[in-house]
Amino acid sequence: ARNVGNVVSDSVLEDGGHYYKEGCGVLAQQVVEASVVHNNISYFRYTGVSVGWTWGYAATSVHSNIVGWNYIHHIALDEL
Numbered sequence: 592a593r594n595v596g597n598v599v600s601d602s603v604l605e606d607g608g609h610y611y612k613e614g615c616g617v618l619a620q621q622v623v624e625a626s627v628v629h630n631n632i633s634y635f636r637y638t639g640v641s642v643g644w645t646w647g648y649a650a651t652s653v654h655s656n657i658v659g660w661n662y663i664h665h666i667a668l669d670e671l
Contacts, residue, residue, distance in 0.1 A: 593652060597625045608636035612669055615641045621651065627658045637671060639663035 599617050608614035616632035616639045619625050625642070632639040640663065643653035 594619075594622045595624055597622060599625075599627045600629050602630045604630060604632045604639075606634045608669070612636045612671055615639065616663070616666075617641070618644075619656070620644060621653060622656055623652065623654055625656045627656075628660050630661045630663075632661060632663045633665045634668065635666045636669035637667065639666045 597619065599619075604616040607616060614635065615637060616635050617627050617630070619627065619640075619642045622642065627640055627642065640658055640661065642656055642658055643651065645651050645653075
């Protein structure tokens with residue numbers, strides 16, 4: 592099954608990664624036409640947004656995603 596057209600917009604995502612340090616504000620894997628826009632993402636131990644990551648080196652079906660107009664700050668606050 593493919594994840595098509597998911598949207599994370601106009602949200603405040605903050606103070607994550609306490610239990611799993613590798614936690615992200617938004618993790619979007621194997622997505623098509625996803626939008627991560629106009630968010631305030633802060634205080635994560637690893638990163639604010641991760642899109643399209645997968646295990647291995649084979650081609651993926653990830654395409655046509657938009658990540659933009661976000662305010663991402665105070666990230667990478669800890670070691671993994």
